[in-house]
Amino acid sequence: QKEVEQDPGPLSVPEGAIVSLNCTYSNSAFQYFMWYRQYSRKGPELLMYTYSSGNKEDGRFTAQVDKSSKYISLFIRDSQPSDSATYLCAMSGGDNQGGKLIFGQGTELSVKP
Amino acid sequence: GAVVSQHPSWVICKSGTSVKIECRSLDFQATTMFWYRQFPKQSLMLMATSNEGSKATYEQGVEKDKFLINHASLTLSTLTVTSAHPEDSSFYICSARRLTPTDTQYFGPGTRLTVL
Numbered sequence: 001q002k003e004v005e006q007d008p009g010p011l012s013v014p015e016g017a018i019v020s021l022n023c024t025y026s027n028s029a030f031q032y033f034m035w036y037r038q039y040s041r042k043g044p045e046l047l048m049y050t051y052s053s054g055n056k057e058d059g060r061f062t063a064q065v066d067k068s069s070k071y072i073s074l075f076i077r078d079s080q081p082s083d084s085a086t087y088l089c090a091m092s093g094g095d096n097q098g099g100k101l102i103f104g105q106g107t108e109l110s111v112k113p
Numbered sequence: 114g115a116v117v118s119q120h121p122s123w124v125i126c127k128s129g130t131s132v133k134i135e136c137r138s139l140d141f142q143a144t145t146m147f148w149y150r151q152f153p154k155q156s157l158m159l160m161a162t163s164n165e166g167s168k169a170t171y172e173q174g175v176e177k178d179k180f181l182i183n184h185a186s187l188t189l190s191t192l193t194v195t196s197a198h199p200e201d202s203s204f205y206i207c208s209a210r211r212l213t214p215t216d217t218q219y220f221g222p223g224t225r226l227t228v229l
Binding site: 032034041042043044045046049088090092094098099100101103104105106108 | 219
């Protein structure tokens with residue numbers, strides 16, 4: 001079993017739809033939770049950062065962390081074609097794990113006009 | 114957000130030659146940087162952790178004599194692929210760890226290496 005599981009998709013939605021992306025994990029030592037967006041042939045771009053449990057909102061993006069269920073989500077409202085990319089969840093135990101990030105497999109999202 | 118640069122963005126070399134890739138954190142100091150490799154349609158694979166002023170720590174299965182890492186300053190880490198072969202062709206991405214205000218990693222744009 002992988003430490004972090006993420007549905008690889010691909011996921012195709014119409015423009016304006018609400019997108020829900022999810023990851024589950026097994027290591028209870030994870031404290032820092034991130035979502036990255038990666039366009040083809042580019043480096044990942046940090047979208048959202050959450051420490052411990054809770055919700056965080058930034059514009060059209062909302063990140064949720066439920067440590068009791070070991071489950072994190074990213075919601076994208078009013079999705080746009082420019083949101084078409086691969087979304088990677090990542091998590092870390094901080095200094096306890098040398099700052100290393102553990103990534104999900106990435107979900108490929110396509111938003112159709 | 115923080116800015117990390119990588120150079121070159123793409124490189125083509127002949128088999129048997131060495132290639133150096135630079136990773137720079139432009140607006141923050143990074144005592145720790147990471148080097149990843151990514152194959153098409155796959156997630157990032159951590160190769161090694163680069164620590165300023167000390168030896169890099171390599172992940173299991175990564176040849177340290179083939180992938181030389183140097184982290185000589187708080188803003189620069191280099192990855193040298195020695196005696197490159199076609200199977201080393203890949204997308205290499207670095208990241209820099211920023212501790213404040215949040216402990217996270219910022220990624221460079223990546224370097225596409227093609228070995229002929």
